[in-house]
Amino acid sequence: MFHLLLSACLAAEPATCAERLLPAPEARTEAACRADAAAKIDRWLAAHPGLVGGASRCARTDDLPRLSLKEITPGVWVHEGRPALPDRRNRGEIANLGVVIGAAGIAVIDAGASRAEAEALFAAIRTLSDLPIRAVILTHMHPDHSFGAELFREAGAEILGSPKLSAGIEARAAAWMESYPPQVGREALLGTRVALPDRGLRDETLDLGGATLHLQAVATAHTDNDLTVLHVQSGTLFTGDLVFNGLLPTLDGSLNGWLDWLRGTRPEVTRIVPGHGPAPLPWPDGSAATLRYLEHLRTTIRAAIAAGEPMSKAIRESDPEEAARWQGYETSHPRNASAAYAELEWE
Numbered sequence: 001m002f003h004l005l006l007s008a009c010l011a012a013e014p015a016t017c018a019e020r021l022l023p024a025p026e027a028r029t030e031a032a033c034r035a036d037a038a039a040k041i042d043r044w045l046a047a048h049p050g051l052v053g054g055a056s057r058c059a060r061t062d063d064l065p066r067l068s069l070k071e072i073t074p075g076v077w078v079h080e081g082r083p084a085l086p087d088r089r090n091r092g093e094i095a096n097l098g099v100v101i102g103a104a105g106i107a108v109i110d111a112g113a114s115r116a117e118a119e120a121l122f123a124a125i126r127t128l129s130d131l132p133i134r135a136v137i138l139t140h141m142h143p144d145h146s147f148g149a150e151l152f153r154e155a156g157a158e159i160l161g162s163p164k165l166s167a168g169i170e171a172r173a174a175a176w177m178e179s180y181p182p183q184v185g186r187e188a189l190l191g192t193r194v195a196l197p198d199r200g201l202r203d204e205t206l207d208l209g210g211a212t213l214h215l216q217a218v219a220t221a222h223t224d225n226d227l228t229v230l231h232v233q234s235g236t237l238f239t240g241d242l243v244f245n246g247l248l249p250t251l252d253g254s255l256n257g258w259l260d261w262l263r264g265t266r267p268e269v270t271r272i273v274p275g276h277g278p279a280p281l282p283w284p285d286g287s288a289a290t291l292r293y294l295e296h297l298r299t300t301i302r303a304a305i306a307a308g309e310p311m312s313k314a315i316r317e318s319d320p321e322e323a324a325r326w327q328g329y330e331t332s333h334p335r336n337a338s339a340a341y342a343e344l345e346w347e
Ligand SMILES: [Zn+2]
Pocket: 140, 142, 222, 241, 275
């Protein structure tokens, strides 16, 4: 396969440039890739105001930058993000991403933190299979999982998520587009546009040909728009951020709801792919650290509220044992404590 690459720069900041991949239509030969390049570039730039196009070229799949993927069970692949908070060094590429390849098509689970990361995931997928990418399934709204979605839509995929995903992204998109570029770097996000899902779903099965995915929306937990994806044949559950491994869980939904989900019995699940950190993990043991931290958070915040402590004091208390176990504790724990306090003070 040959892929069209375009050098693009920010119109307002012409020294900030990056090469973007325009994924469709894909071409078997370099000549076919070049044939409609000009029209394709014009269309893409028209849809991405604020960018100026420069030189373009056609490259083979093997010559593209690509993410590492490991096969955890036949047909199911995982890219492990860096278990850290988003910064300029990791370009926000911290979430785990999944790929399931059946006999009739491909599904992507979470799209990455930027168009650039999604392009590198797309290139990695194309070294494995030329089948159509039917769906990109977003486990929830957070930018490290969702910002790459538009690339897959351009490649022909339908963007799927919880029925509440669209509203969740819409409410926060403007704030994210302000706060995220300085955090991870403008170049890392060049060409990235927030994409809303094409469809929300509560409970649905996706047949990729010998690979069946069961998509299930979850009651408010990590966020109000979490969705899990079960690869039925292997019992592998993509939990999104309902489970963290190594990086401290972040609470943006309901602590009580999250603990209820974690305590659920799931006989159909044998292993999980957490939203962050090394994967896969056994189920349920792989969720024990997340469960323990969140239970501890609930116990300590309930005790603080019962003792009449104000929120400002409760969020400054930290537990050295938990702090030593998790990346990002110093930054995320006070936010979790504040969210937990706001939820639990009304009990
Ligand atoms: Zn998240």
